[in-house]
Amino acid sequence: MEMRIVRLGALHVAAARAIGAEPEADAFRILVDWARSRGLLGREGYRVFGFNNPSPTPGSPVYGYEVWMTVGPEVRPDGPVQIKDFAGGLYAVARIRPRSGDDISRGWEELHRCVAGAGRCHGSHQWLEEHIGPLGAPLEECEMDLYYPLAE
Numbered sequence: 001m002e003m004r005i006v007r008l009g010a011l012h013v014a015a016a017r018a019i020g021a022e023p024e025a026d027a028f029r030i031l032v033d034w035a036r037s038r039g040l041l042g043r044e045g046y047r048v049f050g051f052n053n054p055s056p057t058p059g060s061p062v063y064g065y066e067v068w069m070t071v072g073p074e075v076r077p078d079g080p081v082q083i084k085d086f087a088g089g090l091y092a093v094a095r096i097r098p099r100s101g102d103d104i105s106r107g108w109e110e111l112h113r114c115v116a117g118a119g120r121c122h123g124s125h126q127w128l129e130e131h132i133g134p135l136g137a138p139l140e141e142c143e144m145d146l147y148y149p150l151a152e
Contacts, residue, residue, distance in 0.1 A: 001094050001107075003114045008088040008128075008147065013068035014040075014075060015082045017053060023065040024050065024101075031067045032136035034081045041135060046070045048131040049147075069135055089125040091147040092118075095132075099140050104129070111148050123149035 016034065018026035027050070035041050049068040056063040068084070077083045092115045096107040115122070127149050133142035 001110045001114055003092050003094050003111065003118070005150070006091050006093045006147075008091055010088045011047075011049075011068065011070055011086040012073060013049070013084050013086060014071045014077075015066055015068050015084050016080060017064055017066040019054075019062060019064040021061040023063065024067075027065045027067045028136050030080050031069055034079065035069060035135060038075075040069070040071065040075075046135070048135050049128045050131060051126060051128055086126065089123060090150045090152050091123075091128075092120060092150055093148070094146050095143055096146060097143050104144065104146075107144070107146050108148075111146050115148055115150070121151040123151045125149045 014031065014034065016027050016030035017023075018030060020026060032041070040046070047070045051066055053064045053066040068086075071083070075083060092111060094107065094111045094114070096103065098104045098107065128147035130145040130147060131137075131142055132144060
């Protein structure tokens with residue numbers, strides 16, 4: 001796995017969250033519907049990030065997933081979508097081509113080993129999965145950058 005160190009700048013995002021046994025698709029659907037109704041899907045340059053919120057716990061199939069889409073300062077929250085500001089931070093980043101959730105889990109495990117092998121320490125800011133491709137595209141059609149937070 002090729003790992004690079006990146007300083008992710010501040011992000012202004014629209015955020016949607018779902019909770020369930022497989023919340024990723026629900027969270028993406030909420031954000032896609034919201035963005036489509038506002039004409040935001042046709043614009044260039046937006047970025048899409050996601051992460052577990054809350055994370056899975058042993059013995060429970062229920063967890064949450066939150067999806068972010070970068071937006072301009074003129075965008076306002078509405079319905080199930082919130083507007084958030086994220087300060088960014090220092091990250092170890094690796095690109096994967098997932099075809100399933102298991103591929104994503106294996107990617108995170110391998111990135112963790114790379115970070116530990118490089119003698120880096122885990123940071124306290126949000127870990128992220130950047131979805132490379134159009135918002136709502138099927139997983140098998142996308143690449144993903146895994147953002148592992150690093151201490152400074």
